[in-house]
Amino acid sequence: MLARSAVRPVLMAARPVVGIQQKNGMATLKEIEQRLKSVKNIEKITKSMKVVASTKLTRAERAMKQAKKYGAANEELFKNSEIGSDNGDAKVLYVAISSDRGLCGGIHSSVTKATLKALNANPEARVAVLGDKPKAQLARSRTDDFVITFNQIGRDIPTFAEAAAIADEIKTKGGEWDVVKIIYNKYISAISYEPTELVVTNAKSLNEAAGFKAYEQEEDSTGDIAEFSLANALYLALVEGHAAEQSARRTAMDNGQSHAADMIGKLNLQFNRARQGKITGELIEIITVSSRPASFIRHGYSVLVDKIETGRD
Incomplete structure (x- = not known):
């Protein structure tokens, strides 16, 4: 009886510990399994978005090759007109071009x-801003410098008609400027x-250029040329920026897919270890319940005999 009473508190103290370990193990397994499922879903999404971005990039590259012809025409015009360098009093309008869409790395931040x-x-x-993403970033410190903003940019491959409409809006609502400098991702x-920065001058600068003074010009011809040059430059910047965005999105989705695959491997390893630990805990509990009472009884009996022989309480 003394031996049994000595053993019982030890058993009562040991059994709850095993139960708590098992419960914790079950919770950990469920948590890991849910996280593993989420990461697998992310991997599928990034893989699909990578395929879509690759397809759009191929189309964007074809459109960019055509748009570069417009850029080449602008380059020849300003090169042969021999326009002088900007003076310090020139009114400058910057046009920041990006898009409305995210998940493409640091394309907007650049x-x-x-x-x-x-x-x-x-x-x-x-500054005139094309795209909600650069608008939100510039608005943190430069809201007062905004002249005009545009959205619905980057949903599809830009067209020259869109570039011409933007150029007309800038001319109509943006005011008169000596120089327009377009900042975009080349x-x-x-x-x-x-x-990259692309510079477009106004009609007055074209009239005063040495290359234009050598020829007789009609009154409105240089104005039309300046407006057309701005539309050309905007079209090139929009198309190149769109191609750069699709490239950055494909790279971002590829990196996301790789990171998700690495995380899945780590979570699988963690899940297997936790499951093995749970199985081991259950085996220990079974062995403990089936074998420990007898050993504890023998140990308690030995302690009791030792106390009797030595005369201790």
Whole structure:
């Protein structure tokens, strides 16, 4: 009886611990399993978005090759007109071009940083923003410098008609400017881009250029040329920026898919370890319940005999 009474408290103290470990193990397994399911869903989504971005990039590259012809015409015009360098009193309008859509890495931040740098260098300049993403970023510190903003940009491949409409809005509502400097992401390759500045001058500067003075010009011809040049430049910037965005989105989705695959491997390993620990705990509980009472009784009996022989209480 003494031995049994000595053993019972030990058993009562041991059994709840095993139960708590098992309960915790079950909760951990369920939590890991739910997280594993979520990461697998993310992997599927990023894989699908990567395929879509790859398809759109192929179309965007074809459109960009056509748009570069417009850019080449502008380059020849300003090169042969021999326009003088800007003076310090020239009114400058920056046009920051990006899009409304996210999940494409730092494509919008690169345009925003280049625009902020340009505005800091020329505090009197103002800015027109194309795209909700750069608008939100620039609005944190440069809201007062906004002249006009545009949205619904980047949903599909830009067209020259859209570029001409934007140029007309800038001319109508943006005021008169000596120089328009377009900041956009120049497409370099399928994995790289860089913010670039494209300069377009107004009709007055064209009239005063040496290349134009050599010929007789009608009154409105240079105005039409300046407006058409702005539309050309905007079209090139929009199309190149769109191609750069699709490239960045494909890269971002590829990185997301790779990270998700790595996380799935780690979670599978963690899940297997937790499940093995749970099984081991259950086996220990079974062995403990079936074998420990007898051993504890023998141990208690030995302790009791030792106390009797030594004369201790």
